[in-house]
Amino acid sequence: MSIKFYFSPYSSAVRTHWALEELGIPYEGVRMDLKAGDQKKPDFLKLNPNGKVPTLVDDGVPYFESAAINIYLGEKYGVAKGLWPKAGTQAHGRAMSWTVWAAASLLNAGTRIMINTSPEVPDEQKNAAQGESARKEFEGLLDLLDAELKDKPYVTGDSFTLADALLAADLWWYQMGVVPSLARWPHIQAWTARCMERPAFKRISTG
Numbered sequence: 001m002s003i004k005f006y007f008s009p010y011s012s013a014v015r016t017h018w019a020l021e022e023l024g025i026p027y028e029g030v031r032m033d034l035k036a037g038d039q040k041k042p043d044f045l046k047l048n049p050n051g052k053v054p055t056l057v058d059d060g061v062p063y064f065e066s067a068a069i070n071i072y073l074g075e076k077y078g079v080a081k082g083l084w085p086k087a088g089t090q091a092h093g094r095a096m097s098w099t100v101w102a103a104a105s106l107l108n109a110g111t112r113i114m115i116n117t118s119p120e121v122p123d124e125q126k127n128a129a130q131g132e133s134a135r136k137e138f139e140g141l142l143d144l145l146d147a148e149l150k151d152k153p154y155v156t157g158d159s160f161t162l163a164d165a166l167l168a169a170d171l172w173w174y175q176m177g178v179v180p181s182l183a184r185w186p187h188i189q190a191w192t193a194r195c196m197e198r199p200a201f202k203r204i205s206t207g
């Protein structure tokens, strides 16, 4: 096994970084300077033509899209370690559902909040009404996750999986701006605290 992981701190790569640390498999991390344009250099574009992190190369084959990378890692290295449910089980279907929900539904609403409210986006490109409607949608989605976590410690049941790592990584990031307080969602709050107590998260969260 030879894994190379191209990442940048506080980016989508956190999802994969957390997964790799949970799995405890050897990998070489390559820190990319996105401001300097490392991700647009020809050698990197050969690995990921999208020019984005995370990118993972496993035994010479490159993979992109953090959710897909995490699912790939879970299937290949996580099942035996109890960190990813076996394909074909109900737990596997649920892990997939929440992983894709985070990458598609929640991220879509979160991105629209950012585009329409971030101080880094020029005012003329922002639309307050669209920001407000995205926020309502985002909060409604968090209501669903909160209800899911009401009677179980992790999204697929009693044990932590890489689906929790991906979702909790996103919640960590959303708390830096999109949703500064989780007070409205007590079960999410308790679950993120549980996930963030894990040594793997502590190792990656310092940047």
Ligand SMILES: N[C@@H](CCC(=O)N[C@@H](CS)C(=O)NCC(=O)O)C(=O)O
Pocket (backbone or CB within 6 Å): 010, 011, 012, 013, 034, 039, 051, 052, 053, 054, 064, 065, 066, 067
């Ligand atoms: N949907 C992609 C998003 C990847 C992405 O947008 N990565 C950003 C960092 S969060 C990036 O590499 N940006 C550099 C650029 O666009 O030049 C994933 O989840 O992997």
